[in-house]
Amino acid sequence: MCQMSVVMEKKEQKEKIIEEVTKIEITDKGIIISTFFDDPKIIENAVIKEIDCLESTVTLLSKG
Numbered sequence: 651m652c653q654m655s656v657v658m659e660k661k662e663q664k665e666k667i668i669e670e671v672t673k674i675e676i677t678d679k680g681i682i683i684s685t686f687f688d689d690p691k692i693i694e695n696a697v698i699k700e701i702d703c704l705e706s707t708v709t710l711l712s713k714g
Contacts, residue, residue, distance in 0.1 A: 652706055656683055659699060660712045667693075667710075674698075674708060681710065 653670040668691060673684040680694035699711040 653685075654706045654708055656693075656708045656710060658693075658696065658710045658712060664709065671708070 653672055655666055656668040656671055657664045657666050668683050670685050671683055672686055675682040680692045681696055682690050682692050684690045695713045696710040700709040
């Protein structure tokens, strides 16, 4: 099994915000990211820009 990392892109800079992601859910409240051992984290004001399966990363783009 391969878990992904989530990075946030703001003004052309990328910052890794969560590792070992097991589930990503898009809701009206925002993007909910789950891992095995931590509580789910809600990321508001962001959209998924790119999913790179070879690098196992999901890049979010800040809307604000």
